[in-house]
Amino acid sequence: MKFGGTSVADADKIRAAAKRAVRTQKQGHQVVMVVSAMGKTTDHLEDLASQVMRSKPAPKREWDQLMVTGEQVTISLVAMALEEMGSPAISFTAGQIAMVTDDRHTKARIKTIAAEKIHKELDSGKIAIIAGFQGVTEEGHMTTLGRGGSNVTLVAIAAALNADMCENYTDVDGVFTADPRVVPTGRKINKISYDEMLELASLGVNVLHNRAVEFAKKYNVPIHVRNAAHNRKGTMIVAATESMEKIVVSGAALKEKLARVSLTKLPDHPGVVADVFHTIAQHDIMVDDIIQTIGDDKTASLSFTVELAEFADAKIVCEKIAKKLKCHVSYDDSLSKVSVVGVGMRVHTGVAKKMFSALAKAKINIENITTSEIKISCMIDRAEGKKALRLVHDAFELGGKKKKTAKKKAKKTAKKK
Numbered sequence: 001m002k003f004g005g006t007s008v009a010d011a012d013k014i015r016a017a018a019k020r021a022v023r024t025q026k027q028g029h030q031v032v033m034v035v036s037a038m039g040k041t042t043d044h045l046e047d048l049a050s051q052v053m054r055s056k057p058a059p060k061r062e063w064d065q066l067m068v069t070g071e072q073v074t075i076s077l078v079a080m081a082l083e084e085m086g087s088p089a090i091s092f093t094a095g096q097i098a099m100v101t102d103d104r105h106t107k108a109r110i111k112t113i114a115a116e117k118i119h120k121e122l123d124s125g126k127i128a129i130i131a132g133f134q135g136v137t138e139e140g141h142m143t144t145l146g147r148g149g150s151n152v153t154l155v156a157i158a159a160a161l162n163a164d165m166c167e168n169y170t171d172v173d174g175v176f177t178a179d180p181r182v183v184p185t186g187r188k189i190n191k192i193s194y195d196e197m198l199e200l201a202s203l204g205v206n207v208l209h210n211r212a213v214e215f216a217k218k219y220n221v222p223i224h225v226r227n228a229a230h231n232r233k234g235t236m237i238v239a240a241t242e243s244m245e246k247i248v249v250s251g252a253a254l255k256e257k258l259a260r261v262s263l264t265k266l267p268d269h270p271g272v273v274a275d276v277f278h279t280i281a282q283h284d285i286m287v288d289d290i291i292q293t294i295g296d297d298k299t300a301s302l303s304f305t306v307e308l309a310e311f312a313d314a315k316i317v318c319e320k321i322a323k324k325l326k327c328h329v330s331y332d333d334s335l336s337k338v339s340v341v342g343v344g345m346r347v348h349t350g351v352a353k354k355m356f357s358a359l360a361k362a363k364i365n366i367e368n369i370t371t372s373e374i375k376i377s378c379m380i381d382r383a384e385g386k387k388a389l390r391l392v393h394d395a396f397e398l399g400g401k402k403k404k405t406a407k408k409k410a411k412k413t414a415k416k417k
Contacts, residue, residue, distance in 0.1 A: 001020070001021060001024065001031060001032070001033050001034070001167045001169060002033070002034040002035070002036075002132065002150060002151065002153070002154035002166075002167065002168050002169060003017045003033065003034070003035050003036065003169045003228060004036045004150065004168075004169065004170045004171070004228075005036040005037055005038060005039050005040070005041065005042070006039065006170070006171040006228075007036075007169050007170060007171065007228035008035055008036065008038050008039075008074050008077075008078065009038055009039035010038070010039070011077075013228075014038075014074075014077050014078055014081050015081050016228070017033070017035075017078065017081075017169070017228065018078055018081035018082045018085060018087075019085070020169075020228070021033050021082065021087075021127055022082065022085055022087045022127070025087065025127060029164075030122040030123075031122075031127045031128075032118065032122070032127070032128045032129075032130060032157060032158075032161065032163075033078060033127060033128070033129045033130070034129075034130050034131075034132045034150060034153050034154045034157060035071065035074045035075055035078055035129060035130075035131065035132060035150070036070075036071060036074065036132050036133060036150040037070025037071050037073070037074055037133070038070065038073065038074055038077075041070040041073070042067060042070050045066055045067055045069070045070060046067075048066075049063060049066060060105035060106050061105050061141060063105065063106060063144075064105045064106060064108075064134075064141075064142050064143050064144045065142050067133070067134075067144050068093075068094075068131070068133070068134040068142045068144060070133075071093075071131035071132055071133055071134055071150075072093055072131055074131070075091035075092070075093070075129045075130065075131050076091055078091070078129045079091040079129050082127055082129075087127055088124075088125055088126045088127070089126055089127045089128070089129060090121050090126050090127075090128055090129070091128075091129040091130075091131075092117075092118070092128060092129065092130050092131065093131050093134065094130075094131060094134040094135045094136050094142075094153075095136040095140070095142070096117075097113060097114050097115075097117050097118060097130065098112065098113065098114035098117070098136070099112075099113050099114075099134075099135045099136060099153075099156075100112045100113075100135065100136060100137065100138055101135030101136065101137060101143045101145070102137070102143075103137045103139075103141065103143070104143070104284060105141075105143055105144070106143075106144055106146060106284075107144075107145070107146045107284055107286075108135050108137075108143035108144060108145055108146075109145075109211075110135060110145070110152065110153075110156050113156060113157065113160040115160040115161055118130075118157070118160075118161060119161070130153065130157060131153075132149065132150025132151075132153040132154065133145055133149040133150045133153060134149070134153075145211075146209075146211075147209075148206070148208070148209030148211075148212070149209065151168060151208050151209040151211075151212035152209055152211045152212045152215065154166060154168060154212065155212045155213075155215040155216045155219075155221055155223065156215055158216075158219075158221045159215055159216075159218075159219035159221050163221065165222060165224060166216065166221050166222060166223045166224065167223075167224045167226055168207075168208065168223055168224065168225045168226065169226055169227070169228040170207065170225065170226075170227065170228065171227065171228065171229070172207065172225075172227060173188050173226075173227045173232070173234055174188045174189065174190075174207075174225045174226065174227070174233075174234035174235030175188070175189050175192055175197065175200070175205065175207050175208075175225055175234075175235040175237070175251070176188055176189065176251070177189060177250070177251045177252065177393065177398035177399065178251065178252045178253070178254075178389055178390075178393045178398065179205070179253075179254065179389070182254065182386050182389055182390070183252075183389060183390050183393045183399070185393065185394070185398075185399030185400070186393070186398075186399065187398065187399050187400065188234075188235065189235050189250060189251065190233070190235060190236065191235070191236045191237075191238060191244075192235060192236075192237055192238075192244075192250055192251075193237075193238065193239065193240035193241075193244055193343055194213055194216060194217035194237060194238070194239060194240070195217070195240060195343060195374055196240075196244075196250050196251065196341050196342065196343055196374065197213045197237045198210055198213040198214065198217065199339075199341045199372065199374060199375045200251050200253050200341050201213050203253040203254075203255055203337065203339045203341065203375070203377065204253045204254050204255035204256065204337070204339075205251070205253050207225055208223070208225065208237070213237065216237065217239075220239065222236060222237065222238050223236070223237040224236055224237075225237065240343050244343050244344070245343050245344045245346060245347050246344060247342060247343075247344050248342050248344035248345060248348045248351060248396070249340045249341065249342035249344065249345070249351065249396040249398065250341055250342040250343070250344075250398075251340070251341050251342070251398065252338070252339065252340050252341070252389055252392050252393045252396070252398060253338070253339045253340075253341065253389075254336060254337070254338050254339075254385050254386065254388070254389040255288075255307075255336060255337040255339075256336045256382060256385050257307060257308040257309075257336070257382075258288065258305045258306070258307060258308065258335040258336055258337055258379070258382075259305065259306055259307075259308055259311040259314070259331060259332065259333035259335065260303055260304070260305045260331065260332045260333075260335055260379075261303065261304055261305075261306065261314055261315070261318050261329065261330075261331055262301065262302070262303040262329065262330045262331070262332075263276065263301070263302045263303070263318065263321065263322060263325075263327050263328070263329050264299070264301045264302075264327060264328045264329075264330070265299045265301075265326075265327045265328050266299055266300040266301065266302055266325060266327045267299065267300070267325065267327075268294055268295075268298050268299055268300045272300070272325065273292065273300075273302060275325075276302065276321055276325075279317060279320075279321055280314070280317055280318075280321075283313060283317050285306060285310050285313055285314050285317065286306065286307070286310055287304045287305070287306060288304065288305040288306060288307070288337075289304060289305045289337075289368070289370045289377070289379070290302070290303075290304045291303050291304070291368055291370075299327075303368075305335065305337075305379070308333065311331075311333055315331065334381060334382050334383075335367070335379055335380070335381065335382055336379075336380060336381070336382040336384075336385035336388075337377050337378065337379050337380070338359075338377070338378055338380060338385060338388040338389050338392060339375055339376065339377040339378070340355055340375065340376055340392055340396060341374060341375045342374060342375075343374050345373065345374050345375070345376075346373055346374060351376060352371075352376055354395055354396065355376055355378070355392055355395065355396075356378075357395075358391045358392055358394075358395035359378060359380070359388060359391065359392070361391075362387065362388070362391055364380055364381075364384045364387070364388050364391075365380065365381070366378045366379070366380060367379040367380060367381075
């Protein structure tokens with residue numbers, strides 16, 4: 001059971017989360033709780049770091065050392081709440097359960113977990129509370145798993161323990177066909193496949209981190225996304241079934257804060273693109289879409305997108321690349337990406353036509369298009385992003401078929417007569 005920051009934001013919510021865990025244990029289950037930092041704690045720590053480091057970025061090791069403190073507060077408070085309720089509990093930091101990661105500070109990946117330590121406490125009747133978002137290197141340095149990393153902790157722990165169910169408690173009712181804050185007709189999805197959720201997570205749906213979904217798919221861990229405020233069912237994320245392919249499009253997503261880097265007049269010979277992305281990878285910059293074209297003058301043009309959080313680092317690296325390769329570099333930091341996703345695309349046609357037509361009708365220009373077998377994405381101007389999301393959501397009737405107005409019904413009845 002994982003509880004996000006809003007679900008443990010204060011003492012009352014911590015007690016509510018603890019009660020839910022006790023109730024689940026009394027139903028005959030062994031229970032592990034993974035918790036995030038309380039409320040806006042991580043944002044507060046980031047703000048403190050920026051106040052101290054005014055002229056340059058904080059050292060990544062020290063950044064991680066600071067950020068992990070938020071979860072360590074929560075695990076202790078949750079353990080105290082459980083003990084007060086008469087339920088034995090024990091809290092663990094990542095180091096205490098040997099959740100070993102690589103040494104990529106701020107974006108670490110989990111390598112191993114000492115599951116036997118957790119099993120021992122569960123077998124003794126205790127509820128285990130584990131700090132999300134954090135890990136430790138083999139040398140003992142604290143690391144963090146990146147934003148949304150508590151979801152990664154949740155699924156990794158569930159996989160290591162061979163858990164029957166993985167419950168992700170948050171402040172929303174589940175996964176929606178589109179963000180209901182942007183699209184009022186967004187509808188809760190009862191069941192969605194790992195592949196669809198993986199695409200949606202990478203395309204801007206923030207309910208689950210895409211790395212968490214990757215873990216779940218690899219180890220076949222079912223995830224139930226639920227609202228911590230009530231007991232109603234949320235969204236189940238499971239392996240795809242044949243019946244899921246009957247639904248052509250399952251959801252729409254918007255990734256708002258994107259920037260594009262374009263390298264032009266690149267030498268067109270083998271190894272150049274490999275060198276470019278080798279350099280970018282060395283600086284831990286996550287690249288989104290990549291497009292390459294070849295010109296008549298035997299040079300290449302290469303463009304790729306990054307999230308705005310990565311843009312400053314990407315500019316520094318790409319200026320060096322451009323100088324080394326004697327090419328030109330340009331930037332556009334005003335982009336967003338609207339996408340539709342559905343396993344039904346594998347067996348149905350006409351999805352691209354419908355999406356492009358909806359955008360064209362509204363005079364929204366498409367700057368470039370990327371696809372996979374279950375998704376179509378269009379890069380557009382950021383100012384048009386939310387409007388575009390609503391348009392494609394309506395085009396595929398993801399909120400349900402539009403009801404006929406009384407006027408249209410009367411007209412249809414008159415024609416019949």
